[in-house]
Amino acid sequence: xxxxxxxxxxxxxxxxxxxxxxxxxxxxxxxxxxxxxxxxxxxxxxxxxxxxxxxxxxxxxxxxxxxxxxxxxxxxxxxxxxxxxxxxxxxxxxxxxxxxxxxxxxxxxxxxxxxxxxxxxxxxxxxxxxxxxxxxxxxxxxxxxxxxxxxxxxxxxxxxxxxxxxxxxxxxxxxx
Numbered sequence: 001x002x003x004x005x006x007x008x009x010x011x012x013x014x015x016x017x018x019x020x021x022x023x024x025x026x027x028x029x030x031x032x033x034x035x036x037x038x039x040x041x042x043x044x045x046x047x048x049x050x051x052x053x054x055x056x057x058x059x060x061x062x063x064x065x066x067x068x069x070x071x072x073x074x075x076x077x078x079x080x081x082x083x084x085x086x087x088x089x090x091x092x093x094x095x096x097x098x099x100x101x102x103x104x105x106x107x108x109x110x111x112x113x114x115x116x117x118x119x120x121x122x123x124x125x126x127x128x129x130x131x132x133x134x135x136x137x138x139x140x141x142x143x144x145x146x147x148x149x150x151x152x153x154x155x156x157x158x159x160x161x162x163x164x165x166x167x168x169x170x171x172x173x174x175x176x
Contacts, residue, residue, distance in 0.1 A: 035075040037108040046071030050089045057082040091121045
């Protein structure tokens with residue numbers, strides 16, 4: 001009886017040690033490595049709401065955060081390593097850089113340059129903002145804006161049908 005209790009206690013200690021090691025290893029991999037920085041415009045203004053992204057070398061995962069009102073950004077703790085980092089905002093050229101995140105805090109600041117060519121920043125607009133920006137003051141402009149919206153809706157519907165495998169016919173089944 002005494003031997004079985006000692007055996008059970010030894011097994012319990014072994015299991016607790018193994019579980020503790022499993023929990024501590026992933027936490028050690030992330031450590032306290034923080035990536036921070038600030039984003040300003042070329043004029044020196046602090047830029048809030050800017051998207052800042054980081055991608056570890058050799059990783060398919062991109063992590064993105066936004067700057068606060070003061071233009072500062074803070075990533076959650078990241079694994080140590082080399083990262084490609086970039087900041088982007090509408091009507092500004094994206095700023096790129098590299099940084100090595102070690103056990104402590106790494107800092108990477110960005111200065112965004114405004115786009116000088118209107119065509120470049122129009123291409124950067126998301127679809128809904130592009131459609132909203134089209135002129136509609138004259139009857140001709142309004143008609144063209146309506147036609148572009150119809151074409152965009154039809155293209156979206158075609159894309160959805162092709163991605164789901166539907167033929168678009170009444171009673172048709174999805175392909176497998």
